[in-house]
Amino acid sequence: MDETERDTRGLSLDRRAFLRTGAAVGALAAGAGAARAESTPDPLITEVQPWAKGWGDGVDATPYGLPIEFEGDVIRRNVPWLTADVISSINFTPIHALEGTITPAGCAFERHHSGAIELKKEDYRLMINGLVDQPLVFTYEDLERFPRVTRTYFLECAANSGMEWAGAQLNGVQFTQGMIHNMQYTGVPLRALLEEAGVKPEGKWIYVEGADASSNGRSIPLEKAMDDCLVAFKANGEALRKEHGYPVRLCVPGWEGNMWVKWLRRIEVTDQAVESREETSKYTDTLADGTSRKWTWVMDAKSVVTSPSPQMPIKHGPGPLVITGLAWSGRGAITRVDVSIDGGKTWAEARLAEPGEKMALTRFYFDLDWQGQEMFVQSRAHDDTGYVQPTKTQLRAVRGENSVYHNNAIQTWWVKPNGEAENVEVS
Amino acid sequence: MDETERDTRGLSLDRRAFLRTGAAVGALAAGAGAARAESTPDPLITEVQPWAKGWGDGVDATPYGLPIEFEGDVIRRNVPWLTADVISSINFTPIHALEGTITPAGCAFERHHSGAIELKKEDYRLMINGLVDQPLVFTYEDLERFPRVTRTYFLECAANSGMEWAGAQLNGVQFTQGMIHNMQYTGVPLRALLEEAGVKPEGKWIYVEGADASSNGRSIPLEKAMDDCLVAFKANGEALRKEHGYPVRLCVPGWEGNMWVKWLRRIEVTDQAVESREETSKYTDTLADGTSRKWTWVMDAKSVVTSPSPQMPIKHGPGPLVITGLAWSGRGAITRVDVSIDGGKTWAEARLAEPGEKMALTRFYFDLDWQGQEMFVQSRAHDDTGYVQPTKTQLRAVRGENSVYHNNAIQTWWVKPNGEAENVEVS
DSSP states (O other): OOGGGSOOOOOOOOHHHHHHOHHHHHTHHHHTOOEETTTSOOHHHHSOOGGGTSOOBOTTSOSSOOOOGGGTTOSOEEOGGGSSOSTTOBEEOOTTTOOSSOOOGGGSOOBOSSOBOOOOGGGOEEEEEESBSSOEEEEHHHHTTSOOEEEEEEEEOTTTTGGGSSSOOOSSHHHHSOSEEEEEEEEEEHHHHHHHHOBOTTOOEEEEEESSTTOOOEEEEHHHHHHTOEEEEEETTEEOOGGGTTTOEEEOTTBOGGGSOSSEEEEEEESSOOOOGGGTTSSSEEOTTSOEEOOOOBOOOEEEEEESBTTBOOOSOSEEEEEEEEEEOTTSOEEEEEEESBTTSSOEEOEESSOOOTTSOEEEEEEEEEOSOOEEEEEEEEETTSOBOOOHHHHHHHHOSOOOSOOOOOOEEEEOTTSOEEEEOOO | OOGGGSOOOOOOOOHHHHHHOHHHHHTHHHHTOOEETTTSOOHHHHSOOGGGTSOOBOTTSOSSOOOOGGGTTOSOEEOGGGSSOSTTOBEEOOTTTOOSSOOOGGGSOOBOSSOBOOOOGGGOEEEEEESBSSOEEEEHHHHTTSOOEEEEEEEEOTTTTGGGSSSOOOSSHHHHSOSEEEEEEEEEEHHHHHHHHOBOTTOOEEEEEESSTTOOOEEEEHHHHHHTOEEEEEETTEEOOGGGTTTOEEEOTTBOGGGSOSSEEEEEEESSOOOOGGGTTSSSEEOTTSOEEOOOOBOOOEEEEEESBTTBOOOSOSEEEEEEEEEEOTTSOEEEEEEESBTTSSOEEOEESSOOOTTSOEEEEEEEEEOSOOEEEEEEEEETTSOBOOOHHHHHHHHOSOOOSOOOOOOEEEEOTTSOEEEEOOO
């Protein structure tokens, strides 16, 4: 996108001014289309409608309910050309259509290395072996007897935004930033299980495997394992879904999703990292010179505007517009999000829906009196370590364009006067 | 239950001692059944199982997923004899089987007065009229243009525990305390819409109606309407489910669920309460002398142990046992929950999973080294106003036994040595 193509009229980004001005808010009725009741008799409000004339569904209609049929487009979606097959593949959370921070399990993204397996609770076993005083095998019911905790965490795939390194490519936030979900997990601190087995002094790492064919083995430093990792059996209050590791998965808060091993089967305490396939030929970051960074576990601070975005065009004319999005950091809590509508030339602070929680999604809002001009909408996250989300230019200066992992660059949506939005880059 | 039937051996309720004692925790391996790996070769962990030999489901299997088949009992349930028909009826959240605090929408209870109607976003209208400067009609898209907020709130039906006034009756926490759910709502503060219309000085109440045949009209003081009420269009991130008011419902934080009008259609600003059917012959609390209290909108502090409970018997022998449950208050945040295992003679403080949030569910845990004796398990909530959840005896002394509403008494589960639990009362 050329500088000269941009609309750089002096736009007021001061949300507070918009909210403070009685006149501006008063103008919303006309601007936003709210009709004056007496001047436009609308049968939908003045006449008795069919749905007010009879019975609706009774409470036995859906013992476990699904979204209403009209929301049929709020689903996980695959990108067929992205991987060789749908078994070893990815689908994406429809974050463009969601609000708040909790991701409903039904539309939370999936990434499988050998498909989602079906494993009954009674067939579930978890072994802890290696450098421990007493190797142990736990059943599901054993896990239920340990003191448990409940915490909300985001899970982001290391490859989220991975197709965007070389340039803007996928035209929808579901596909560019949708390998993320955020759920409230309940489980047992991994520390409690390791202490039950007794870690020997020479134990410095754990190697974690799933029960599926891929096993998806990953090494994790003992320090992280003993800190905040969770052996989780519930998400958003209910049993983990099959596709998210039923009956038990590992949570590794703030770290790349590939380490959150599903159908958790075995934890071996070791004196060094295993250097498995999943942490050498995969999930390492190839740099410009062809060498690779490894052990880049933490997901750095990132944010994205979810609406407006290519899948969520503005459907109304000029006037009040809610810009909203998500921010997160694997290093801690989001403290601030800035929004720009001129491609990063000027920034204004967004409003956080609630104070940032450590290693969990944060919702932000930016209320704008849109003049109907084109915009280059961006967001920029700050976390409580002082880290600020980089531009693509800044990220490429360090990392080159050879990686598919850990792209946390600022995203740009080109919003046109007709309200449609497109994935673009600005320098 | 006679005093003499109770087991009153001197039980240690000191959770901290249990957790501190290395020996006690070490004994968990045997007590909780975790096997020593080398001594009991278990094919489920030592042999390659079928699910590790091939492919699982690919990511296109379920664009919008449901729970795995093995969780088919975690569903909303009706009590057929409770109401005349399933259209004007109730089902209950399976809180016995849930964890954490978020209620998945798919199993969050429903209460309908004329059934769950189907109303498209494009057919949706919200009128504000009455004592306003400018009557207004909003479309769904109009609402999306106002500054919005995201907050988590519980919704409890005023009739929750209503069948328990005269004595222990329904044998399951799903039925005794399950007319509650807790979701993260996104919507527009009602205040913003009322200010858009301009409330006249003589406006002191609002009267709120739904689009269904029952209309379920309720009066709400203007002060509450202007404080924290929300015109919500999302719950747990996604569109409201049909049975919860799609596309728009009212949230009245901390107040009885009947006021959270679904399929929200009209808000009339009035100078006094309408005194409709739903706030006179229904949703008022009949006292011992036959007179009725009205305007008992706030849901007082309450708690309940969800496991063990009649639907969640203890399936293992003596040793470590997790007692867990939920607490909430319509007046503010839960500050403390106590647990008793001897029917309220002695109490110990439970551990809150996270600090209490205002007008939202709080999860508590109580880790016990169970000796295998019978127990009379209770929980008692405290909120930040200093209010303490009453016993049934205390509640009846004030309210009698004629009401079906606002029963927030302490619940007792009689847990037998075989682990089964029963709904009982202790004096």
